[in-house]
Amino acid sequence: MLRIALLGFGSVGRGFATVLLSKMAFLRRNYLVKPTVVAIVDTSGAAVKPDGVDLRLALKVKAGKGGIAAYPNHGRQGMSGVETLDSVDSDVIVEVTPTNIVDGEPGMSHILRAIDKGRHVITSNKGPLALAFRRLTGLARRRGVEFRYTATVGGATPVISLAKRCLAGNDILSIRGILNSTTNYVLTQMTRMGLTMEEALERARPRGIVEKDPTYDVMGIDTACKIVILANALMNRNVTYGDVREITGIQGITREDIEEAMRGGFAIKLIGTADDRTLRVRPEP
Numbered sequence: 001m002l003r004i005a006l007l008g009f010g011s012v013g014r015g016f017a018t019v020l021l022s023k024m025a026f027l028r029r030n031y032l033v034k035p036t037v038v039a040i041v042d043t044s045g046a047a048v049k050p051d052g053v054d055l056r057l058a059l060k061v062k063a064g065k066g067g068i069a070a071y072p073n074h075g076r077q078g079m080s081g082v083e084t085l086d087s088v089d090s091d092v093i094v095e096v097t098p099t100n101i102v103d104g105e106p107g108m109s110h111i112l113r114a115i116d117k118g119r120h121v122i123t124s125n126k127g128p129l130a131l132a133f134r135r136l137t138g139l140a141r142r143r144g145v146e147f148r149y150t151a152t153v154g155g156a157t158p159v160i161s162l163a164k165r166c167l168a169g170n171d172i173l174s175i176r177g178i179l180n181s182t183t184n185y186v187l188t189q190m191t192r193m194g195l196t197m198e199e200a201l202e203r204a205r206p207r208g209i210v211e212k213d214p215t216y217d218v219m220g221i222d223t224a225c226k227i228v229i230l231a232n233a234l235m236n237r238n239v240t241y242g243d244v245r246e247i248t249g250i251q252g253i254t255r256e257d258i259e260e261a262m263r264g265g266f267a268i269k270l271i272g273t274a275d276d277r278t279l280r281v282r283p284e285p
Helices: 011-031 055-063 081-087 107-116 126-143 159-166 181-192 197-207 221-235 255-263
Strands: 002-007 035-042 045-048 075-077 092-095 120-123 175-177 269-274 279-284
Touching: 002 011, 002 081, 002 107, 011 035, 011 055, 035 055, 035 081, 045 081, 081 107, 092 107, 107 120, 107 126, 120 126, 126 221, 159 221, 175 221, 181 197, 181 255, 181 269, 221 269, 221 279
Parallel strands: 002 035, 002 092, 092 120
Antiparallel strands: 035 045, 045 075, 175 269, 269 279
């Protein structure tokens, strides 16, 4: 039995639970692994069940108004992620709480406690890595645990794993790319459909493309976090979010800017760049 503690039960956490349910038979058949979620944490508290939380029931409970702490018989109102890690044995921590670029919390504390307890960590949370990449990876290495963070950049596109495995013999000198799907969608709609930014964001919301609060996306903060993680992971840099020299989002892009770029045969995109001298994020044609 592979015991999993799931910290975060928003859209990413629920998506993980849904995929895990659909892949249970595959994992048992092909890898002889029986994944068992022993705890789930959200802002309401936790559901803790050492012999396994019923994921279908957990998803149903979450769809209600009480949060995961309303899970029958095993809900713990107000229990924090760290308290949960201390209260139940697990092998792997899946940390998918929202990104916080100020201090990385609560993800930072979750990851530190998990590593300290000798548990493997998988995370999609950019905040802790953008603020303390070397510290966290170094701690994991010294404790002899796996620390996997490919989900922080690219979502379903495993750019970090691909580069580490397929380009292992190469020196990556620079990285440049479109790293945020929300701003890419918005700019594409502004270019192709003639929409304003506000109209494009409204169109994106029912499609699940945009966060409830798109500030990190629109201001370029999400892209900055990702370029920091890529620079550390693939270029062996030792940088943090504070080292990004320029962070300019798309909030100032107007229809006139879009039309001017189009007249020259270009489209404006939000580009993250890392090389041996600088890190920056800005809209470019």
